[in-house]
Amino acid sequence: IMEGSLPLMIVVIVALCGAVPLPTPSQEEISKEYLSQYFSDVGVSAPNSIWRSSLDSFDDTLRKMQEFFGLEVTGQLDSNTIEVMAQPRCGYTDVTRYSHFAGNPKWRKPLITYRITQYTPDLNQRDVDAAIAKALKVYSDVIPLDFKQVYSGTADMMMKFKGRDHEDFAPFDGQGGVLAHAFSPGEGLGGDAHFDEDETWTLTSSGTNLFLVAAHELGHALGLGHSKVKTALMFPTYQYVTTEDYELSEDDRQGVQALYGARETSAQPTTKPDPNPKPTKMPSPKRQPNPEPDPEPTSEPPPDRCSRYLIFDAATSINGSLHFFKDGHFWKRGSSWDGISVEKIESVWPGIKKVDAAYEYKKTNTVIFFEGDHYWGINGNTVLPGYPKPISDFDLPSSVTKVDAAVYVPFTSRTLIFVRGKYWSYNEMLGRMDSGYPKTISIELSGIGYNVDSAFQNRGYLYFSSGFRQTEYHYERKRVIRTMLNNGWMDCN
Structure with a gap:
């Protein structure tokens, strides 16, 4: 998951075995990293920030985390808090109810193209295509956006499966760690989604369910942040649910419709395009008397500041x-x-x-x-x-x-x-x-x-x-x- 030029990652923290012991220095350091990544006040633009002791109070930030997850607000690193921290989750910062990225970025056209450039060998190509299409359909069912898969060129959403370094400056870390990340709507990398090939991708409850991860990531690619509602697709922790006849929760639906509006389910095209349209006769242009040639440009135009390949001098x-x-x-x-x-x-x-x-x-x-x-x-x-x-x-x-x-x-x-x-x-x-x-x-x-x-x-x-x-x-x-x-x-x- 990624906000703007930033990677937001689904992180699986190693589960603690047996009874949860009292905090040790190593647990405290892990907890500080967790709170810094998900609950510090640095904002959505820096989800992978380090612990900033000079800016954030550990106890105060811990209380925010406990309140978010409905735990007893003690400000202490107790066993229940450590247990919640150990759950698999997404790396984006946590918020209340549905949320959007800063500035509410969104797609401003009705048809969004997507392309899968590299597939996983864990599933056949047809199953991957179907899982991604299904993940996008849960959104197109409720908002007036349509999605079209293309097989060449640059699409609005570029997707791929690749392990370790995959050319976006946010390398994956092998099996069991970061599962995937994506970028919020925008130019260049905006809307792109990357899946860690070192995971075992499945369509079932075993391994990593591609549909559920993709649906969550593509929510971010459409502009959604996280939700406090535990039944929401955009809730921070990854959890398997049945994918048959899957629909967005009410909270997810409200969040994405706040950006794009609701789809009018009864609306249908009133006409179909004529398969053999007749050419339209254009009026003959009026003859102009010896037009002057266009003047030479007086100065070189500035570079394209929105190019994804922009390099500063x-x-x-x-x-x-x-x-x-x-x-x-x-x-x-x-x-x-x-x-x-x-x-x-x-x-x-x-x-x-x-x-x-x-x-x-x-x-x-x-x-x-x-x-x-x-x-x-x-x-x-x-x-x-x-x-x-x-x-x-x-x-x-x-x-x-x-x-x-x-x-x-x-x-x-x-x-x-x-x-x-x-x-x-x-x-x-x-x-x-x-x-x-x-x-x-x-x-x-x-x-x-x-x-x-x-x-x-x-x-x-x-x-x-x-x-x-x-x-x-x-x-x-x-x-x-x-x-x-x-x-x-x-x-x-």
């Missing part, structure tokens, strides 16, 4: 707004998240045609733009006097003729500078590089990739882009929080 915050640079243009996203504007770089900062890397140093109200073998100092919309200057000012070796990415880390007062698989740490206070650098990105910053194309800091987290994928990173803990697509910042839903 650079990214940084400037005076509270995020700026994303690409091919001589930049998109500006204000701190109020109220829209995206686009402009040419040179129209705002004359003399600067391209930005390879950028970072903001708030202590001096300066933004640094790297362009080739030199850099610029910026204050707001003003290029500071005395620039450009050579990048050798940063103690970079002479072999470095271009910087790939840079980001200032406030709590260390260091700027990380990335070049071809390695990075340096620049001490802003002393104006020199730290000793022991460069270091290898893939080793020291495990999980963000082998190269960094752009980097920026936002709300306490670092964001590293490698190609069109991006990693949200907790630098103090050296830990990946989640992965997404670059266009997740572009308000494309």
Whole structure:
């Protein structure tokens, strides 16, 4: 399951055997991970976040979880609470009754196409097709959406069975762990669903029932979040129920109809298309006297910000707004998240045609733009006097003729500078590089990739882009929080 560029995963936690013992340190750590993933206040955009002791109270969050599941609200890690935590479930955060994703993303056309690109050997292809069609039908029965399977090209919903790394930056973990995940409605990966091939997929109560998992995942792909109603398909925990004559629960139905409205069951097409339509005679166009040729375009149009393959040249915050640079243009996203504007770089900062890397140093109200073998100092919309200057000012070796990415880390007062698989740490206070650098990105910053194309800091987290994928990173803990697509910042839903 996935919200926007984010994976939301069905997780099976190993069941505890026999009597549940009193909490041990290992159980407490597992519980903290559980509460952080499903009940912390980080919101739906970061379901796989780590435990944030500085932001969340363990006891308070535990009480929220106990209240959600109808347990005695003690704020203590008692046996009943541990038992509920051990149940198989989906990895999406928990809410009351039905819910939708932030911004209520939904499909805005009546016919949604889907394609299964890789099948599981556990079932024959016909059975897989039937299970997916049945899962979609439980929704099309109650909302005015129709679904059509296609067998080539790019569909609205792309589905596949694959284990481990399956090219979406959220690798599966083998049998018995993550079962599947999907993406909420939108461009690119929006609506796609991936199923872990290491599971044993069945159509019965044994193994993992494909219809039930698919119906739950496709609920997320239509824009549904989780429900507190235990009989709902969108309830967090996975549980087998009979699939014969399956219908959505009242809560699921209300949730999906709140997005799409109700299907008029009595409505039928009033006419059928004529199998042999006669060509319509079009009026002859009036002769125009020697039209002038179309003028040449005055400037190159900006890149497509909603492309799933969008790669940033650079990214940084400037005076509270995020700026994303690409091919001589930049998109500006204000701190109020109220829209995206686009402009040419040179129209705002004359003399600067391209930005390879950028970072903001708030202590001096300066933004640094790297362009080739030199850099610029910026204050707001003003290029500071005395620039450009050579990048050798940063103690970079002479072999470095271009910087790939840079980001200032406030709590260390260091700027990380990335070049071809390695990075340096620049001490802003002393104006020199730290000793022991460069270091290898893939080793020291495990999980963000082998190269960094752009980097920026936002709300306490670092964001590293490698190609069109991006990693949200907790630098103090050296830990990946989640992965997404670059266009997740572009308000494309």
